[in-house]
Amino acid sequence: MNQRKTLVIQNNNLVSLKKASNLLSITNKILKRSNEKLSGFLKSANNGNAEAQYALGYEYYSTQNYKQAAHWYSKAAEQGHAEAQCELGKLHYWGRGVPKDYKQAVHWYSKAAEQGHAEAQCELGELHYWGRVVPKDYKQAAHWYSKAAELGYAQAQLMLGDLYLSGEGVSQDYEQAAHWYSKAAELGHAQSQRMLGALFYLGKGVPQDYKQAVHWYLKAAEQGYAQVQLTLGDLYLSGKGVSQDYKQAAHWYSKAAEQGHAKAQWELGELYDLGKGVPQDYEQAAHRYSKVAEQGYAEAQCELGYLYNFGIGVPKDYKQAVHWYSKAAEQGHAGAQLVLGELYNQGKGVPRNHEQAVHWYSKVAEQGHAGAQLVLGELYNRGRGVPKDYKQAVHWYSKAAERGHAEAQWELGKLHYWGRGVPKDYKQAVHWYSKAAERGHAEAQWELGECSLVLKSTLLGACRA
Structure with missing residues (x-):
């Protein structure tokens, strides 16, 4: 048995050695051919053949020997070789093999562009559009993009479409953009x-046509364009231009998510959360x-805080809940700020801290959140985390009451009844008790009855006097 194992190991080693030997042999042949190729180019290049000089520059560039690439591109460029002039412009622009020099980049791009080199024309258009080295000039950008676009250069056609869409350097024209x-x-x-x-989706420059919109979105998405994959996911989710299909939505969100697209990760998380198009998980x-929360997406940070808060899909962990709610709250997420205030108020995941609770409730209350305004009113009414202050209690209860919050209306009615933070005013008490009672608030309904008796008693006393 051991002898067999030894033979198998030896045979495997022999196979591995053979493979390595074959690979080495192939590598040597490739290197030999490459050296022969370079040698052939070198002879012609030294004899002043511009095409050979360009080819030699290209070979050196492909091996990242930028100095030699620049040397041979220069030789060919000086002889008027348009392709070499464009490549030399790029080397000067990026500072590869030569010092970074935008003026030299413009010089060589211009030389090639004047010979009708589409890529160089597009590069010149870019420089004029962004105002790099040359003054920002949308008309000049449009001029060079047009030249390259007419030669069938796709990037220039895109940029020219963008100019017609925005009306920069040309009159705005959606049809020309399309x-x-x-x-x-x-x-x-x-x-x-x-x-x-x-454009097909919005009906700009072309008749509105959702099928055509989806057709072109699919073309781009199939090339791995993450933003379009997200868009397709959105269309299938909403059923705009296509039949609503949660599975297709999940498919395209997954494609974009695999590329690290934050919004797609979020949407995919939502589908797993709700069990739409994928099994609920x-x-x-x-x-x-x-994934998204780590990229700073506030909505996901809040949602992750929620999952940790209630132990859904993760172990219940108030500290982790506080961590993620805090991240979202610091970005101004109202929902996270409200829950964070509650956690500080209850001492969950953090030591109980009414001052911090007030801090976060205030943040949300200032954004018009009635629930936070109610809680803030409660804290001032009872002096928790802040000095007891009936006027501030009235202020925040009023904010929430005006938004139709029944509990706040009831509390505001009580303050008017007892004259706390406001002058004692039974009519105002009745007004707010009535508002809360109409919303089904049981205590307000009882208080309303009591208040009515007081008012009747007051009126009877006044009549007898």
């Missing part, structure tokens, strides 16, 4: 396919929310 996006889209340019899809929901 025309150039179509040209690039038909060449397989993903971003142009996305823009064309958007709180662990998966928590996993997706975590």
Whole structure:
């Protein structure tokens, strides 16, 4: 048995050695051919052949030997080789093999562009559009983009479409925008396919056509364009332009999520949370929310806080809940601020701290949240975390009461009844008790009866006098 094992190991080792030997042999052959190729280019290049000089520059560039690439591109560029001039412009622009020099980049791009080199024309358009080295000039950008676009250069067609869409450097013209996006889209340019899809969706420059919109979105999405994959997910989720299909929504959200797209991660988490298009799976929901929360997405941070708060898909952990609610609250998320105030008020996941509770309730209350305004009124009414202050209690109860919060209306009625923070006023007490009673508030209904008796007694006393 042991002899067999030894033979198997030896045979496996021999196979591995053979494979390694074959791989080495192939590598040596490739290197030999590459050296022969370089040697052939070198002879012609040294004899002043511009095409060979360009080819030599290209070979050196592909091996990241930028200095040698710049040397041979320069030789060819000086002889008027348009492709070499464009490549030399790029090396100067990025500072590869030569010092970074935008003026030299413009010089060589211009040389190539004047010879009708589409990529160089597009690069010049970019420089004019952003105002790099040359003054920002949308008209010049449009000029060079047009030149390249007419030569069938997809990136320039996209940029020209953008200019017509925004009206920069040209008169705004949605039809022209659609025309150039179509040209690039038909060449397989993903971003142009996305823009064309958007124009069909909105009916700008083309008749509104959801099917055509989805057609072009699909083209771009199939090339791995994450933003379009998200858009497709949204369309299938809402049923706009396509039949509502949660499975398809989940499919496209997953595609975008795999590329780290935060919004797609969030939407996918929601689908797992609700069990739409995918089996309900709180662990998966928590996993997706975590991915997005770590990227600073406030809504996901709040949702993750909620899952930890109630132990859904993750172990119940008030400290982790506080951690994620805090992250969202610091970004101004009202829901997270409200719950964080409650956790500080109850001492869950953090030591009980009424001052911190007041701090977070105030943040939400100032955004017009009636529930937070009620709680803040309660804290001032009872002097928890803040000095007892009936005027402040009246202020916050009033805010919530005006928003139709029955509990706040009842509390405000009581303060008017007893004259706390406001002058004693039975009519105002009745007004607010009535408001709360209409909303089914039992205590307010009872107080309303009591208040009516007091008013009757007061009126009878006045008549007898």
